[in-house]
Amino acid sequence: MFKAVPSFLKSPAAKVAYVFLFIELVIFGLWIKDNAKANVTGYSVVTVNATFANYFLEYKIGEQFDSKRCDGKQLFVFVITAVKLFDQRDLIRKTWANKKHLQDAFIVFIVGQPKSRLHEELLLKEKELYSDVVVTNIPDSYNFTAFKVHAGYYIHNTYCAHVPFILRADDDIVTLPDRFVHFIKTGYFGNEDKAIFGILLRNTQPVRDPNHKWYIPMDYYNQSTFPTYVNGPAYLMTGKSVEAILEKTKETTFFWIEDVMFTGLMAEKTQVKLIETLELFKFHCNKRDANGVAAFNSWDHVGYCMREVGSCDKAGIPYVTLISHAPAFQRPDIELAYSDLVKVRCNESSAK
Numbered sequence: 254m255f256k257a258v259p260s261f262l263k264s265p266a267a268k269v270a271y272v273f274l275f276i277e278l279v280i281f282g283l284w285i286k287d288n289a290k291a292n293v294t295g296y297s298v299v300t301v302n303a304t305f306a307n308y309f310l311e312y313k314i315g316e317q318f319d320s321k322r323c324d325g326k327q328l329f330v331f332v333i334t335a336v337k338l339f340d341q342r343d344l345i346r347k348t349w350a351n352k353k354h355l356q357d358a359f360i361v362f363i364v365g366q367p368k369s370r371l372h373e374e375l376l377l378k379e380k381e382l383y384s385d386v387v388v389t390n391i392p393d394s395y396n397f398t399a400f401k402v403h404a405g406y407y408i409h410n411t412y413c414a415h416v417p418f419i420l421r422a423d424d425d426i427v428t429l430p431d432r433f434v435h436f437i438k439t440g441y442f443g444n445e446d447k448a449i450f451g452i453l454l455r456n457t458q459p460v461r462d463p464n465h466k467w468y469i470p471m472d473y474y475n476q477s478t479f480p481t482y483v484n485g486p487a488y489l490m491t492g493k494s495v496e497a498i499l500e501k502t503k504e505t506t507f508f509w510i511e512d513v514m515f516t517g518l519m520a521e522k523t524q525v526k527l528i529e530t531l532e533l534f535k536f537h538c539n540k541r542d543a544n545g546v547a548a549f550n551s552w553d554h555v556g557y558c559m560r561e562v563g564s565c566d567k568a569g570i571p572y573v574t575l576i577s578h579a580p581a582f583q584r585p586d587i588e589l590a591y592s593d594l595v596k597v598r599c600n601e602s603s604a605k
């Protein structure tokens with residue numbers, strides 16, 4: 254069992270907290286019994302009805318969010334993650350979401366319903382230690398990701414609507430929230446009312462192989478391509494876009510691949526502009542093999558290599574702000590990608 258204990262529970266503060274754990278567990282056990290239907294870890298529960306034209310899910314968020322927590326912030330970051338990835342969240346807190354990157358940004362991790370008592374208990378401790386985990390009773394499986402994203406939108410729109418920008422992020426990206434804030438403050442994103450910034454995917458075809466993770470049967474979606482949409486692992490959006498999406502879900506046929514649905518299938522209805530921002534969202538490898546081909550490429554899952562120099566803005570801040578898919582949750586890769594991202598230097602012509 255101790256192997257399964259995440260590293261944050263080994264800190265001295267956590268050890269002190271153990272003394273209280275037993276008592277809490279008894280109380281918590283009673284609470285869970287009383288809330289057998291709700292079954293969400295936390296102290297008070299908010300019910301959200303995510304309604305689509307053909308489908309709805311009533312889910313619960315395990316807390317009454319305090320709006321003050323995001324006061325004065327420029328960026329609201331929500332990270333989609335699974336309950337069991339305790340160490341992954343810890344690693345994110347130690348790297349790109351550490352305090353120095355969050356001066357003007359605010360982060361929450363959105364998780365689904367814990368599947369075991371142990372996980373419920375660990376989440377409760379994690380919430381107490383960091384106050385950045387939002388526990389829900391959304392099924393903690395891949396095809397319910399759309400509802401975790403919905404929960405991120407909902408929390409921004411209900412409690413943090415005064416924060417002008419939102420970053421939707423997977424838990425395997427590496428970014429620098431303070432760098433995004435810099436670009437927000439310097440007007441990089443212009444005066445867009447409803448816009449999503451990121452990597453646009455055009456003419457993507459639905460996967461028709463029944464064995465594939467992203468299989469789409471013809472009777473679920475019968476067009477040969479998806480509309481242009483913004484690549485899901487990470488995109489930046491204005492507050493008004495979030496509001497517009499939440500307003501229009503009722504008129505939208507549910508589609509479980511959430512980036513396709515929220516940013517593509519809904520784009521016409523919401524009038525949200527999709528803006529390609531490769532400078533920030535796509536890093537280009539500058540290591541070449543003997544044939545002059547990039548040695549690693551983040552997009553083919555072979556690995557990644559960070560460009561060592563990049564173009565910068567007038568203030569000398571490199572544009573590159575995000576790496577998607579640090580390969581599959583490996584601890585060293587998040588650390589490596591983070592250390593590479595903070596090391597990028599401005600190239601000579603932009604240093605002038």
Ligand SMILES: *[C@@H]1O[C@H](CO)[C@@H](O)[C@H](O)[C@H]1NC(C)=O
Nearest residue numbers: 302303304305308309310311
């Ligand atoms: C949630 O929305 C659905 C569809 O509109 C409705 O049938 C259901 O009663 C709603 N639930 C609540 C609690 O309002």
Ligand SMILES: *[C@@H]1O[C@H](CO)[C@@H](O)[C@H](O)[C@H]1NC(C)=O
Nearest residue numbers: 394395396397398399508509
């Ligand atoms: C997810 O998959 C399960 C099992 O195939 C299915 O019952 C469920 O309806 C799916 N959920 C969504 C939101 O598509």
Ligand SMILES: *[C@@H]1O[C@H](CO)[C@@H](O)[C@H](O)[C@H]1NC(C)=O
Nearest residue numbers: 471472473474475476477506
């Ligand atoms: C595709 O689906 C739509 C809506 O479900 C339907 O109206 C249309 O006839 C379908 N087209 C084809 C070619 O099956």
Ligand SMILES: *[C@@H]1O[C@H](CO)[C@@H](O)[C@H](O)[C@H]1NC(C)=O
Nearest residue numbers: 562563564565600601602603
């Ligand atoms: C160097 O920076 C300048 C100005 O930001 C940019 O236009 C140019 O493309 C960059 N060159 C390289 C090789 O990155």
